[in-house]
Amino acid sequence: MPSEDASTPQRRLTDQLKTGLDAPICLTWEITYGCNLACIHCLSSSGRRDPRELSTGEAMAVVDELHDLQVFYVNIGGGEPTIRPDFYDLVQYCVSRGVGVKFSTNGSTINAERAARLAGMDYVDVQISIDGADAETNDAVRGAGSYAAARRAMDHLSGAGFGQFKISVVTTRHNVEQLDAFEALADGYGAQLRLTRLRPSGRGVDTWGQLHPTQDQQVSLYRWLIDRPGVLTGDSFFHLSALGEALPGLNLCGAGRVVCLIDPVGDVYACPFVLHPEFMAGSVRAPGGFTQVWRHSELFTELRQPSAAGACASCGSYDACQGGCMAAKFFTGLPLDGPDPECVLGHGERMLAGVAAGAAPSPGPGHSVPVTLSARRR
Amino acid sequence: MTTASGATKAHRGEPDRAAASASTSFDPSARYQLDPQVALRPEPFGALAYHYGSRRLTFLRSELLVEVVRGLDAHESVDAALATTVPEADRPAYRRALASLADSRFILAV
Numbered sequence: 001m002p003s004e005d006a007s008t009p010q011r012r013l014t015d016q017l018k019t020g021l022d023a024p025i026c027l028t029w030e031i032t033y034g035c036n037l038a039c040i041h042c043l044s045s046s047g048r049r050d051p052r053e054l055s056t057g058e059a060m061a062v063v064d065e066l067h068d069l070q071v072f073y074v075n076i077g078g079g080e081p082t083i084r085p086d087f088y089d090l091v092q093y094c095v096s097r098g099v100g101v102k103f104s105t106n107g108s109t110i111n112a113e114r115a116a117r118l119a120g121m122d123y124v125d126v127q128i129s130i131d132g133a134d135a136e137t138n139d140a141v142r143g144a145g146s147y148a149a150a151r152r153a154m155d156h157l158s159g160a161g162f163g164q165f166k167i168s169v170v171t172t173r174h175n176v177e178q179l180d181a182f183e184a185l186a187d188g189y190g191a192q193l194r195l196t197r198l199r200p201s202g203r204g205v206d207t208w209g210q211l212h213p214t215q216d217q218q219v220s221l222y223r224w225l226i227d228r229p230g231v232l233t234g235d236s237f238f239h240l241s242a243l244g245e246a247l248p249g250l251n252l253c254g255a256g257r258v259v260c261l262i263d264p265v266g267d268v269y270a271c272p273f274v275l276h277p278e279f280m281a282g283s284v285r286a287p288g289g290f291t292q293v294w295r296h297s298e299l300f301t302e303l304r305q306p307s308a309a310g311a312c313a314s315c316g317s318y319d320a321c322q323g324g325c326m327a328a329k330f331f332t333g334l335p336l337d338g339p340d341p342e343c344v345l346g347h348g349e350r351m352l353a354g355v356a357a358g359a360a361p362s363p364g365p366g367h368s369v370p371v372t373l374s375a376r377r378r
Numbered sequence: 379m380t381t382a383s384g385a386t387k388a389h390r391g392e393p394d395r396a397a398a399s400a401s402t403s404f405d406p407s408a409r410y411q412l413d414p415q416v417a418l419r420p421e422p423f424g425a426l427a428y429h430y431g432s433r434r435l436t437f438l439r440s441e442l443l444v445e446v447v448r449g450l451d452a453h454e455s456v457d458a459a460l461a462t463t464v465p466e467a468d469r470p471a472y473r474r475a476l477a478s479l480a481d482s483r484f485i486l487a488v
């Protein structure tokens with residue numbers, strides 16, 4: 001029975017998706033921790049490459065597995081994925097195996113020649129990241145010169161006739177007033193605008209408090225998105241659906257159910273925003289590979305069990321927001337069955353006030369380039 | 379998020395690179411086929427369908443709908459396909475599901 005209103009009872013799609021799929025719908029693959037930038041909200045605390053990163057051969061074996069699982073596309077990121085010397089070979093290999101590629105880049109390596117190469121590839125989507133509609137706002141988060149570099153990449157893609165690339169923005173307190181400007185920028189390039197939610201992950205643990213949108217800004221953002229169903233969101237703002245009409249897309253936490261992350265060393269996490277041992281399900285390097293982790297890991301099996309609404313059980317909006325983002329709760333020290341820290345009804349804010357300083361889990365320094373102020377020991 | 383039809387709205391995370399052209403009218407008396415750029419992946423609820431051209435993702439919400447979609451081009455019309463596969467009482471719902479798939483160009487008139 002295909003219809004929701006038919007006489008035979010049918011489980012809602014969201015309920016079906018919660019119990020997991022045979023393979024992820026959408027998989028994020030961070031292929032390197034190396035990055036030439038040091039964004040203050042980096043979800044993966046990237047900077048230095050890790051000597052244990054998957055080799056070209058190992059990465060291609062992962063692609064073979066994704067092909068066998070019929071994963072339609074991967075979101076490739078990092079770090080800055082394009083700094084891997086085999087980046088274009090890996091992209092080409094994905095495409096040749098029927099695995100579409102969408103990759104996120106800060107744009108700094110996209111010159112005219114590479115833009116032309118990308119324009120010639122089928123099934124490759126490019127997302128250029130900026131976090132401000134002007135250099136001042138952007139560079140405060142992503143570092144000096146990063147806005148200009150991103151714009152150069154956009155110019156190159158546009159000049160090469162790539163077509164519709166995406167401009168990807170992490171929504172912050174400082175750029176949420178610039179949504180119209182982002183839209184105009186995207187329109188000017190014939191590009192698509194993509195807005196995603198800031199999470200307190202990676203280096204974002206230290207900056208989220210200052211950067212996440214205020215309650216009033218969340219309401220404005222929600223209305224702006226409702227009016228613009230063509231703006232992409234990666235379905236990341238479902239917590240805002242408690243404000244009224246649901247935003248388009250999947251309104252649920254897909255971690256370990258329909259999405260997951262493969263990190264540069266091959267470790268598999270429930271989602272890109274929970275790089276913490278507690279959410280590491282296994283490794284693609286272990287026997288059985290990625291398939292074994294996806295289908296049988298203890299963590300993913302647990303995440304697919306029905307979850308209790310916990311502190312949110314008595315809230316009339318739980319069906320709309322589903323309790324929000326697991327990663328945001330985890331890294332702010334809130335219980336996973338409690339409200340999202342950005343709960344639009346204010347329940348999260350009230351609970352955050354009761355989290356003792358230092359009580360929230362730490363993602364650790366990750367691969368951040370250490371700031372060396374003291375003299376080096378020799 | 380789910381619609382009354384078997385095919386649900388496209389996943390917002392996955393947009394059209396070449397924005398979908400104007401919706402075409404669905405004609406159940408015509409022969410249709412799965413767009414060659416569409417891949418189906420079996421799932422417990424039916425199948426996931428992905429359009430490599432438009433980058434759209436959609437859900438086929440029953441195994442029977444998957445069977446109908448796969449077999450469309452073997453019948454001279456959508457109605458003929460439904461007549462051989464789907465119980466009569468359910469056909470209107472399936473017709474709506476197929477209209478939605480035609481609208482998003484997962485299936486095409488041959």
